[in-house]
Amino acid sequence: MIPLFTIGFLEINWLDIADILLVTVLLYQLYKVLTGSVALKIFVGLLSVYLLYLVVKAAGMELLTIILGQFMGVGVLAMIILFQQEIRRFLMMIGKSSPFNKDNFFLGFPWRKAETENRINLTPFIEAAKSLAGKNTGALIVFARSSELKFYAESGDLIDAVVSKRLLLSIFNKTSPLHDGAVIIANNRIKAARCILPVTENNDVPASMGLRHRAAIGLSEVTDSVVLVVSEETGQISLVRNGEVYRNLAAADLRSKLNHFLFDIEPKSTTPAGEKSVSVA
Numbered sequence: 553m554i555p556l557f558t559i560g561f562l563e564i565n566w567l568d569i570a571d572i573l574l575v576t577v578l579l580y581q582l583y584k585v586l587t588g589s590v591a592l593k594i595f596v597g598l599l600s601v602y603l604l605y606l607v608v609k610a611a612g613m614e615l616l617t618i619i620l621g622q623f624m625g626v627g628v629l630a631m632i633i634l635f636q637q638e639i640r641r642f643l644m645m646i647g648k649s650s651p652f653n654k655d656n657f658f659l660g661f662p663w664r665k666a667e668t669e670n671r672i673n674l675t676p677f678i679e680a681a682k683s684l685a686g687k688n689t690g691a692l693i694v695f696a697r698s699s700e701l702k703f704y705a706e707s708g709d710l711i712d713a714v715v716s717k718r719l720l721l722s723i724f725n726k727t728s729p730l731h732d733g734a735v736i737i738a739n740n741r742i743k744a745a746r747c748i749l750p751v752t753e754n755n756d757v758p759a760s761m762g763l764r765h766r767a768a769i770g771l772s773e774v775t776d777s778v779v780l781v782v783s784e785e786t787g788q789i790s791l792v793r794n795g796e797v798y799r800n801l802a803a804a805d806l807r808s809k810l811n812h813f814l815f816d817i818e819p820k821s822t823t824p825a826g827e828k829s830v831s832v833a
């Protein structure tokens with residue numbers, strides 16, 4: 553290929569520029585996925601060992617090269633195991649922005665209308681959350697999006713019932729055998745209760761957030777679901793998406809945020825007073 557320009561002995565062509573740009577985008581996306589997590593420290597550690605390996609190899613230090621070489625040999629496998637969750641998030645991020653994702657691909661086509669008509673009614677959730685918050689009863693409600701979260705639903709008791717405020721209140725009633733854990737909503741139905749969610753390992757989550765909030769953050773880090781949390785301690789209502797917590801939501805904010813997160817309906821007003829967002833992604 554004909555070089556565009558040369559820097560010293562280096563000949564640069566269009567392909568090199570595209571290559572550098574793609575690597576930059578890839579590294580930036582990787583940084584976004586890893587930032588704030590323990591995985592970033594592990595990644596930096598692995599990168600340091602790799603750089604050391606390159607240096608000792610170039611210097612011709614044979615013994616150290618063999619030892620570090622062995623380490624690098626299992627490096628890819630170790631990375632897949634260590635970064636399981638981050639790889640999932642990364643692939644999900646690519647999948648979401650891919651043109652083959654139905655949300656992008658069918659954008660603007662007539663059959664999207666059927667999807668619009670099929671939207672879940674948010675009122676039972678908002679009413680139930682208000683009522684639970686008023687009585688300082690804790691709740692954890694997961695809205696499944698691109699995946700039905702079968703794996704997590706199966707960790708609890710399968711219900712598959714029509715959504716109603718009364719049913720939600722009965723489930724989270726402190727004397728109910730189903731109140732512990734999360735309720736999963738998928739395909740407009742209450743799929744399961746008492747579900748166990750993955751707890752976030754992010755060290756930046758404020759200490760004031762206990763296990764309920766950590767479980768909500770954890771699930772939102774590894775899936776595209778939206779999680780509604782009612783705090784037993786403070787009665788505050790929060791929403792969690794992509795590892796970010798939107799705290800202290802009033803009923804109107806809760807509806808507009810749910811509309812925005814679940815159906816891409818932009819909120820009409822600007823950020824309401826009293827809302828605090830804690831980014832722990």
Ligand SMILES: Nc1ncnc2c1ncn2[C@@H]1O[C@H](COP(=O)(O)OP(=O)(O)OP(=O)(O)O)[C@@H](O)[C@H]1O
Nearest residue numbers: 690732733734748749762763764765767783784785
């Ligand atoms: N991994 C998990 N998956 C689902 N639910 C969980 C998980 N861990 C804890 N919970 C729920 O959270 C409850 C404990 O909440 P905890 O008081 O530790 O959290 P919190 O975030 O401080 O919430 P609150 O403000 O309501 O006290 C448990 O009783 C259980 O119902």
